[in-house]
Amino acid sequence: MVQETVPEAEFIKIWQELGTKGTAEKLGIARRTVRKRKERIAERTGLELSGRIPDGHHLKGKSTLYDADGNVVIEWVKTNVDKEEAVLIQAEIVEALKEKIVRADKVKSPKETIDTLMTLYPVGDHHFGMLAWGEETGESDYDLQIAENLLAKATQHLVDSSPDSEEAALLLLGDFMHYDSFQPVTPMHKNLLDADGRFPKMVRAAIRAIRHQIECALEKHKHLRLVIEIGNHDIAGTIWLMEAFAMFYEKEPRVTVDTSPRPFHCFTFGQNMIGTHHGHSVKMNALPLVFATDWPEAWGNTKYRAIHTGHVHHDQIKENPGVKVESHGILAPGDAYAANHGYRSRQSMKAIVLHKEHGEVSRFTVNPEMLE
16 A cells, blocks of 8 residues: 555544554655655645654554443553654754755945944744634734744834944844744643644744844844844754854854853843843842853953843843843733733833943834734
């Protein structure tokens, strides 16, 4: 039996029962062929297909509980991680990235800029790949296309509003992507997430969005620093995003990409120390000592210090002796989980302008209503 002779409904039934590896063995075809057909069906029907055996796993065994009449009461499906399958999934991610991994064209540098200013563009948890239905959440809808358009418009608005500073920094403060694999679950605790689209689609949308932000900023500023912070939703994704963008702009001296895999990042601008952390592993009140310990020279050589975080989805500032810790709001609306648990926050994104000698001198804020 070959895959193309199997009717669609039967193919999906087999896949839901046996998973990718089992389906490939039963039909005598490659696992990648199984995944490709499943993805085509999902794309055409608009359905998010799910089975009993996750991609990257294989069936280890089944346990079944029967009642006195021989009817099935409950069945447990036991799976193990399939190392060969996991390698193939990673290969698919690489294939998805290849389409977009081309060196960026140089953007024409602005003629006149103010060398005493730097503009920060902090991006709170944008959750590319999250799905939200307004009727259920009481807020606006959200999907991949909305996420990409919203971030592009907000970035353009803030770049247009900010002064012609010579330096700029794009700070992606973690959870830029909603999930971290072909399974829409949180990496550590495997909580099921409401997701839009397939994993490669989310990857491509995230890459496009960041490239748009960078090129938008380069039209205004002579130099741009990119910091991609590690979040609790995209622990692995953050690493390949860092490396991908370092390769994109390796021949563009106007772009600096911080590729440190640490969950903390820090740099200086004149009398300003700028730190970043997602906020999921160290609380706001503990961050000052972490940065003073890890970056004593940056701390000692500056007068104005700020640590920027995300994670909590709302604006909050804590003033500490010698340093300000600020969590930033997000552009994304709440999903069903947030709505059902009473989490509420206003959607926004900011640009913060720093002076070399005087610290923060201005900031600009945009919200989705301003972009309609």
